[in-house]
Amino acid sequence: MTEESNQLNQYPPGDLAIWVFILAELAVFAIFFASYAFTRMSHVELFNQYQQTLDRDSALINTITLLTSSYFVVRAVQAIRLNHRQQCERWLWAAVLMALLFLFVKGHEYAHHLAAGVSLSTNTFYMFYLSLTYFHFMHVILGMVILIALAIKTRKGDYSDTEHTGIETGASYWHMVDMVWLILFPLVYVMR
Amino acid sequence: MKKSQPLSVKTATFIYLLLVALTLTTWLAGQSSLQGLSLSMLVLGIALFKAQMVGDYFMGLKSVTGLWRWVISLWLLIPGSLISIAFFLS
Numbered sequence: 001m002t003e004e005s006n007q008l009n010q011y012p013p014g015d016l017a018i019w020v021f022i023l024a025e026l027a028v029f030a031i032f033f034a035s036y037a038f039t040r041m042s043h044v045e046l047f048n049q050y051q052q053t054l055d056r057d058s059a060l061i062n063t064i065t066l067l068t069s070s071y072f073v074v075r076a077v078q079a080i081r082l083n084h085r086q087q088c089e090r091w092l093w094a095a096v097l098m099a100l101l102f103l104f105v106k107g108h109e110y111a112h113h114l115a116a117g118v119s120l121s122t123n124t125f126y127m128f129y130l131s132l133t134y135f136h137f138m139h140v141i142l143g144m145v146i147l148i149a150l151a152i153k154t155r156k157g158d159y160s161d162t163e164h165t166g167i168e169t170g171a172s173y174w175h176m177v178d179m180v181w182l183i184l185f186p187l188v189y190v191m192r
Numbered sequence: 193m194k195k196s197q198p199l200s201v202k203t204a205t206f207i208y209l210l211l212v213a214l215t216l217t218t219w220l221a222g223q224s225s226l227q228g229l230s231l232s233m234l235v236l237g238i239a240l241f242k243a244q245m246v247g248d249y250f251m252g253l254k255s256v257t258g259l260w261r262w263v264i265s266l267w268l269l270i271p272g273s274l275i276s277i278a279f280f281l282s
Contacts (some may be wrong), residue, residue: 038276071208073250182246187239
């Protein structure tokens, strides 16, 4: 275990380029969220009615799954900073498993909607619900691919306590994917 | 680039458990018969706080100085404000 220090850094962890990318991604999600909220203003009854058709239990499982994966990624970063490569790799694979669980649960939700004949053109609420969650779903897939690549590179010995910028970069991206879901979950599934 | 400061296992675990507890609170609010502006603002506030925790502790921005320290806070302010305005007006 390491002790926290009061020393501050000039830049966030990881490659600075990923932070520019993260900000661009967050800007797109902010537009999506605001569009949902302002469109809802003129369709309050419709949004409230169809929100009740969503599986809030699955959303809860997926939120906890993403939080857990983020925690595992934090532990992976902590491990590599101590040069514990095997531990780091295990935490990364554990995070990948959580990502797969998220995709499975979300995929199950999509299958249910598809079987019920729901599509983008069903109504305005479903258009937003499917667009927003599918856009996020694609980010989970990309983040999972990054985590897999990091785990493989860790096994090959590419990272150490002195060189782990790659892991911090991937971790920052994964936390962004988690953070976006933390806003999406209450906005789409709970707020009414 | 300077090496960023590590987060202790104890702090990371505490933050994780807090985030899970707040998530359960949001879910319970959703399961209740409550609705309207109060419910919406409560769960939105919880969500913004959780996202800030992820930014501060998991992304490590608490150990950063200058504009980068507040980049997630500034981002949260934008959708947070716009969503609040839209729900107030609806």
